[in-house]
Amino acid sequence: MTVPAPDPRAVRAANLDEINRLGLPVPPAQFPLVWEPGDEVELRPTGEIEARTAVLHLILARCFGMPAEAGMSWLLGSHLVESVTPPEWQFVMGGRGDHRSFVLHHDAVFALAWVLGLTKHLDPSEPTDERLMDLLPNLPAGETFTQWRSRTLAAPRDAVEVAALLDLYYCLDWGHLELERLGAARPSMIDANAIGQRRWALEWAVIFRGPYHDPPAGWEEVDLST
16 A cells, blocks of 8 residues: 655654664765655565565575475475566576575565564664574475465555665665775674665565656666665
8 A cells, every 4th residue: 555655854864863873874964865755655565575585585495405496396386486586596496696695685585574574673783583484484394385375474564664664774784885895893793785685675675656766676676776
């Protein structure tokens, strides 16, 4: 459901206070807003977010030893082949691609699980929930996508709440990269890669409607350059 987006300047002010509290560099005053006053916001359809979560979970399983044949069989049985991007397909089928970049998706899965209401927090100073794997499809047991959806009964968060956290992670991404540029120690165990993955998931899950927004991007087309 599309709803009015919150005041972006008020959200930004609150998030800058939070970044100060976390001990990270604060973005400059000209740092762009994620959305403009008067924009609207919504989440992608729940089934689409669940499918992306499940596909990334399978990708991680392939990273840690799931055979290609088993991965392909699960995707076919779960009717998720069309939800797999071309780079993901190459990795699932033949192990081609940057293994390390796929491993990093663990934090993207965590963020999507939060959007779906499966986890209680997406604290930027804390690692992923230790119960996360129990909340995802039980691949070794052959739990299908449909069975998993029935077991978890996702209750997605309010789009306004997700948008506000996206703005925080947008600023955090800049702050962590600035720490790396300066060669300074980070204030928690969470690094720039984890923040970037969580931001990626939030950027993809949230859809803004307004004169300056493009149509929703595919997973591989999410722009994390700013």
